[in-house]
Amino acid sequence: MNFGFTEEQELLRDQVRKFLDAQSPVSRVREIMHTDEGFDRQIWQQIAALGWLGLVVDPEYDGVGLGFVDLIVILEEMGKSLFPSPFIAHSLAASTLNELASDDQKKRHLNDLASGRKIGTIALLDIHDLPNAESITLSGVIHEDGVVLNGKKLFVMDADNADLFIVAFKDQHETYLALIHRDQTGVSTQGSATMDLTKRTGSLELDNVSVATQDLLLTDDENINRLLDKAAVAVTAEMIGAAEAVIYMTTHYAKDRIQFDNPIGKYQGVKHRLAEMYVDVESFRSLLYYAAWCVDESPHELPRSASLAKAYASDAFSQIGTDGVQLHGAIGFTQEYDMQLYLKRSKWARPIFGDADYHYERISQLQVTD
Amino acid sequence: MDFEYTQAEETFRHEVRTFLDENLPPKDQRGADFMAQWLKKVRAKRWVGFAWPQEVGGGGGDIMQQVILKEEMAKRQAPPLGTCMMGLAWVGPGIIQYGTDEQKTRFIPDILNSKYHWCTGYSEPNVGSDLAALQCKAILDGDHYVINGTKIWTSLAPFAQWISMLVRTDNFGSTATKHDGITALLVDLSSPGIEIKPIENMAGGKVFAQIFFDNVRVPVNNRLGKEGQGWAVTIASLANERSSIGEVTAMYAKLDSLKMLIKDSQRQGKPAMEDQKIRRRLAVFEAKIEAMRLNGLRYLTRQIKGEPLSSETSVNKLHRADLEVEMSDFAIDVLGQSGLQLGNQLETIDRGKWARESLGWPNVVIGGGTPNIQKNIIAERILGLPKD
Numbered sequence: 097m098n099f100g101f102t103e104e105q106e107l108l109r110d111q112v113r114k115f116l117d118a119q120s121p122v123s124r125v126r127e128i129m130h131t132d133e134g135f136d137r138q139i140w141q142q143i144a145a146l147g148w149l150g151l152v153v154d155p156e157y158d159g160v161g162l163g164f165v166d167l168i169v170i171l172e173e174m175g176k177s178l179f180p181s182p183f184i185a186h187s188l189a190a191s192t193l194n195e196l197a198s199d200d201q202k203k204r205h206l207n208d209l210a211s212g213r214k215i216g217t218i219a220l221l222d223i224h225d226l227p228n229a230e231s232i233t234l235s236g237v238i239h240e241d242g243v244v245l246n247g248k249k250l251f252v253m254d255a256d257n258a259d260l261f262i263v264a265f266k267d268q269h270e271t272y273l274a275l276i277h278r279d280q281t282g283v284s285t286q287g288s289a290t291m292d293l294t295k296r297t298g299s300l301e302l303d304n305v306s307v308a309t310q311d312l313l314l315t316d317d318e319n320i321n322r323l324l325d326k327a328a329v330a331v332t333a334e335m336i337g338a339a340e341a342v343i344y345m346t347t348h349y350a351k352d353r354i355q356f357d358n359p360i361g362k363y364q365g366v367k368h369r370l371a372e373m374y375v376d377v378e379s380f381r382s383l384l385y386y387a388a389w390c391v392d393e394s395p396h397e398l399p400r401s402a403s404l405a406k407a408y409a410s411d412a413f414s415q416i417g418t419d420g421v422q423l424h425g426a427i428g429f430t431q432e433y434d435m436q437l438y439l440k441r442s443k444w445a446r447p448i449f450g451d452a453d454y455h456y457e458r459i460s461q462l463q464v465t466d
Numbered sequence: 467m468d469f470e471y472t473q474a475e476e477t478f479r480h481e482v483r484t485f486l487d488e489n490l491p492p493k494d495q496r497g498a499d500f501m502a503q504w505l506k507k508v509r510a511k512r513w514v515g516f517a518w519p520q521e522v523g524g525g526g527g528d529i530m531q532q533v534i535l536k537e538e539m540a541k542r543q544a545p546p547l548g549t550c551m552m553g554l555a556w557v558g559p560g561i562i563q564y565g566t567d568e569q570k571t572r573f574i575p576d577i578l579n580s581k582y583h584w585c586t587g588y589s590e591p592n593v594g595s596d597l598a599a600l601q602c603k604a605i606l607d608g609d610h611y612v613i614n615g616t617k618i619w620t621s622l623a624p625f626a627q628w629i630s631m632l633v634r635t636d637n638f639g640s641t642a643t644k645h646d647g648i649t650a651l652l653v654d655l656s657s658p659g660i661e662i663k664p665i666e667n668m669a670g671g672k673v674f675a676q677i678f679f680d681n682v683r684v685p686v687n688n689r690l691g692k693e694g695q696g697w698a699v700t701i702a703s704l705a706n707e708r709s710s711i712g713e714v715t716a717m718y719a720k721l722d723s724l725k726m727l728i729k730d731s732q733r734q735g736k737p738a739m740e741d742q743k744i745r746r747r748l749a750v751f752e753a754k755i756e757a758m759r760l761n762g763l764r765y766l767t768r769q770i771k772g773e774p775l776s777s778e779t780s781v782n783k784l785h786r787a788d789l790e791v792e793m794s795d796f797a798i799d800v801l802g803q804s805g806l807q808l809g810n811q812l813e814t815i816d817r818g819k820w821a822r823e824s825l826g827w828p829n830v831v832i833g834g835g836t837p838n839i840q841k842n843i844i845a846e847r848i849l850g851l852p853k854d
């Protein structure tokens with residue numbers, strides 16, 4: 097029994113921490129998030145060189161061959177630094193191909209992703225409220241030599257920056273993933289700003305896009321839902337790091353800021369709220385670590401464990417973001433002060449891949465069918 | 467990360483299960499002499515005082531075995547391993563760590579054999595959360611301490627033979643040095659000058675009491691630890707609280723019985739399960755209980771690796787306090803008016819049970835240190851915020 101990280105994982109964490117502190121402190125994040133692309137290609141290439149882009153890809157396809165628990169170590173630290181990049185989208189795309197694609201498909205696409213030559217993303221959802229396979233509406237009729245797709249995918253992470261899109265659609269009976277390249281005729285993306293400038297999303301428009309059979313992947317709803325669970329796990333891992341940063345900043349501020357002759361951290365309205373934040377972060381941290389472990393080691397437990405983690409984190413972190421600003425007073429409301437960036441992240445993270453209502457409802461449905 | 471158990475641990479789990487299969491009939495089939503038999507058998511297996519060293523008669527079990535034992539017992543709703551609850555939880559560990567050899571041979575076997583009850587006297591009428599300010603005093607007179615003062619909320623005092631208590635032997639009236647000058651004494655409750663007045667709680671139980679001490683003479687031999695060391699003795703025995711694993715299994719059992727209740731209940735004229743708010747509340751309980759389980763495992767892992775814990779147990783205590791209140795209130799909400807009935811008039815087994823439980827939460831929520839105090843502990847000891 098060991099519910100902790102290995103020494104290697106702790107070393108990885110150190111490496112990530114040092115790298116981000118040096119290359120992407122929040123001052124740099126602020127510059128990056130105001131650029132058109134919203135991420136720094138130079139840093140991206142450095143990350144590629146460190147192996148992170150192929151972390152969960154098998155070594156034969158240029159990856160490192162590690163697991164999801166290793167991935168969340170990186171994500172937690174990225175969340176702490178609000179590191180802006182397509183890392184989550186890319187890792188999910190890579191992980192999907194690694195798990196589901198044929199050897200030929202892996203050779204043609206996965207090496208490019210693992211080595212950082214191309215950026216991948218997943219385009220699954222059509223109706224954002226329901227992050228599950230059952231509500232995919234994009235459809236196509238499979239022909240001998242492939243499929244022609246027409247339609248729009250919404251809420252595609254890093255749509256404007258991705259080279260390779262993993263697109264879910266259904267024909268009459270089956271669920272498929274199509275591997276679509278940005279250069280293909282009829283493919284266009286429309287990025288849109290969200291309140292969190294460190295996170296880019298957009299839509300993917302497919303206008304008579306033909307996808308050859310060799311780029312189709314027959315799958316099923318269970319696999320799509322697994323991918324969505326992995327996405328929820330990845331986002332929640334970042335939430336841990338970001339929430340921890342809020343507690344850290346607010347605790348420091350509460351020790352320094354004097355009002356009524358005392359540091360405000362002496363007042364229970366302040367210190368008890370910080371203690372509650374700590375309790376919540378400890379708790380969704382545990383739930384998330386377990387869910388991440390389930391991805392590779394106990395897949396049948398993943399739906400429940402991912403939903404428990406995302407549900408708890410969605411409610412808790414969003415309140416932590418709000419209270420982080422509130423406990424800072426007016427300074428927390430300023431552009432200049434970093435706390436607002438974390439508040440925006442907390443708002444962004446709340447609905448992504450299912451909000452608390454969605455996941456709690458799912459938990460109770462899982463109970464009924466148990 | 468891995469959640470596997472070693473071969474030896476699996477073997478131990480198997481041993482526990484086999485024992486329980488053979489010796490623990492279902493709750494409704496436990497006869498009148500069941501408890502006496504049970505106590506004898508678990509004692510023979512050395513499960514009583516399972517983590518205590520074998521020299522004093524304990525089981526010498528390691529931390530993982532303790533977890534396994536607690537987990538399996540909680541799953542089967544096994545009765546406790548002894549009836550001397552306070553002795554097993556706090557007093558025994560204190561004596562083992564700080565007691566003299568004479569105290570160990572005199573008290574530990576009786577605790578292990580459930581001979582009589584102990585109680586613990588910390589709180590006083592004017593001293594609750596701020597325990598170090600305690601005032602009940604003991605003055606040395608030859609080879610005896612003479613105690614004058616009072617203790618209150620002392621659980622089990624109406625049935626106990628002995629009390630492990632804190633008294634002030636020095637630094638009277640000084641708040642700056644209040645942690646010093648506290649001494650731990652083991653006191654025979656039949657000593658002259660002791661009066662015990664049971665106090666009825668809101669659920670109707672008379673389990674705790676106020677105890678008055680009027681020139682009560684206690685031999686110096688009955689001092690636990692050195693004079694003035696009482697604070698350290700107390701902290702050490704309170705720190706004995708290990709993982710919350712057994713507790714979590716019990717919480718899951720409670721959640722299951724809530725789910726059963728919901729299945730059979732109506733709400734606004736429809737099956738309760740069709741109410742989305744009801745489903746959500748249940749799922750939130752599940753998230754908190756699962757978080758407690760996993761927090762416990764994470765802290766346990768750190769203990770196994772030999773990393774000292776700070777005050778992380780307060781995290782689960784706060785969850786437990788919330789759940790304790792919320793889960794029984796939830797049952798009452800679902801049952802509506804029939805949930806208020808104390809008796810069994812309405813012919814549903816659960817009814818009455820939930821009403822009683824909904825009045826029982828102070829045991830956990832106040833008795834073990836209040837939520838405000840737990841939050842202070844986290845804020846001050848873990849986050850390093852200033853004391854208030």
Ligand SMILES: Cc1cc2nc3c(=O)[nH]c(=O)nc-3n(C[C@H](O)[C@H](O)[C@H](O)COP(=O)(O)OP(=O)(O)OC[C@H]3O[C@@H](n4cnc5c(N)ncnc54)[C@H](O)[C@@H]3O)c2cc1C
Pocket residue numbers: 364585586587588589590593594595596618619620621622674828829830832833834835836837838839842854
């Ligand atoms: C069922 C039960 C069994 C018990 N058994 C025993 C026993 O066996 N032996 C024993 O010695 N004692 C026992 N106690 C007493 C228990 O330890 C105390 O009740 C507890 O420590 C709180 O003290 P108090 O009741 O005096 O409340 P107080 O300390 O007076 O607290 C009253 C309220 O003020 C709040 N408060 C106090 N200080 C602060 C602060 N610094 N910041 C914010 N809020 C604060 C508390 O949270 C609480 O809400 C038992 C209590 C109960 C309910």
